Amino acid sequence: MRQLLLLRPEPGLSASAERARQLGLKVIACPLFRVEPVEWQAPDPANYDALLLTSANAVRFGGAQLDTLKALPVHAVGEATAEAARSAGFEVASTGTGNVADLLATLPIELQLLHLAGYDHREAAGRKIDRIIVYRSAAIDDPGIPVLDGLVVAVHSPRAAARLAELAGERHRTPIAAISEAAAEAAGPGWERIEVAEQPDDSSLLALAAMLCHTSPRQ
Numbered sequence: 001m002r003q004l005l006l007l008r009p010e011p012g013l014s015a016s017a018e019r020a021r022q023l024g025l026k027v028i029a030c031p032l033f034r035v036e037p038v039e040w041q042a043p044d045p046a047n048y049d050a051l052l053l054t055s056a057n058a059v060r061f062g063g064a065q066l067d068t069l070k071a072l073p074v075h076a077v078g079e080a081t082a083e084a085a086r087s088a089g090f091e092v093a094s095t096g097t098g099n100v101a102d103l104l105a106t107l108p109i110e111l112q113l114l115h116l117a118g119y120d121h122r123e124a125a126g127r128k129i130d131r132i133i134v135y136r137s138a139a140i141d142d143p144g145i146p147v148l149d150g151l152v153v154a155v156h157s158p159r160a161a162a163r164l165a166e167l168a169g170e171r172h173r174t175p176i177a178a179i180s181e182a183a184a185e186a187a188g189p190g191w192e193r194i195e196v197a198e199q200p201d202d203s204s205l206l207a208l209a210a211m212l213c214h215t216s217p218r219q
Contacts, residue, residue, distance in 0.1 A: 056084035
């Protein structure tokens with residue numbers, strides 16, 4: 001059975017590694033980024049109907065300014081983000097199971113949303129949303145990426161996939177499990193194969209990675 005390389009930053013890395021081990025996988029952890037808070041000032045919550053959260057990191061690294069906004073209901077992308085919001089004392093009004101565009105398609109267009117986001121985020125096409133950056137993912141200069149030959153790599157974001165492509169050497173015997181089509185595209189060419197998870201979440205990604213770990217490397 002092949003080993004699984006996980007690249008996401010903490011605290012998500014440890015959670016993914018534990019889930020992978022519960023699936024019987026052997027894990028190598030090599031984060032490419034480090035999540036850091038940034039200074040921000042919460043706006044007047046009276047100007048908004050709800051918060052949009054697309055990552056649990058917005059809650060984990062948002063700091064004391066979050067308290068000002070806790071009267072606003074949350075629309076969250078993914079159950080992990082929703083659970084982080086609940087644990088922090090927010091009321092979750094809805095939880096999307098796809099990407100941010102899928103979630104926004106279910107919400108009234110007149111809803112005034114405030115998006116608490118990371119520095120590297122994807123714009124929501126066709127909808128005006130106020131956005132405040134509350135955290136960023138800083139690249140680790142020398143992450144110590146291992147020799148990839150024969151490993152399976154799980155990529156949790158397009159940015160991680162692009163960084164992997166920059167750092168990787170020989171890759172023709174290395175399959176990629178990608179969390180989304182965008183992440184798969186960002187990984188670039190030359191891999192043994194690239195497969196996309198059925199749903200853009202950690203559980204689906206690791207299920208796909210487990211399947212790939214049980215395949216034999218290309219000869």
